[in-house]
Amino acid sequence: MCDATNYAVGVVLAQRIGKLPHVIYYGSRTLNDAQANYTTIEKELLAIDFALDEFRSYLLCSMVVVFTGYAALKFLLKRPKAKP
Template sequence: MKKRLTSAPILQAPNWEYPFELMCDASNSMLRAILGQRVGKQPHAIAYVSRTMDPAQINYTTTKKELLAIILMLDKFRSYFLGSKIIIFSDHATLKFLLKKSNAKLRLFDVEIRDKKGAENAIADHLSRLEREVDPLSIQDEFPNE
């Protein structure tokens, strides 16, 4: 995994024609997420995020920790998500209900929530599948109109 995280392509620029995929995970003291896109069947990472929880958040229930991870990532990537389709992967079916409430923050976005259990939604599992089978693409670092 270390080799895959340190060799090209590590991160790709977003392609606004494809939906974003947000995979969040909350442990006892950490929140982690990957923002990515799937072009065909191939996943592409756009950003990796991790954050420690403060002492009060550490005492949250598992469901609240998972919800916190999603809400914090929606805030962090808000500029990417406005006007784009977002697919959120969660291993907590309860979150589907909570996030569909009319007063939920999610109503501001075009969101689809998909259920993935345990190892299927593990951040490390997703990272291990990021390697391309074809020649790596060059990283495009120029801006339009340059």
């Protein structure tokens, strides 16, 4: 699960057992001056990048589902022919 604000990004690694998620690890970091000027979409993507980098050892060879609350990003990730 990923989220970004104007000042920081926060991520949670959880494992679903049954229907309930069980937290394995929390991660967060503040944005530097250049990253604070990113657009909202770029900040949300930065949060996903941070999560995948931070939890890399946990995620190798497994299926991953990313939860984000930003609707525009969800639309872009589902779009099959999105431009870079």
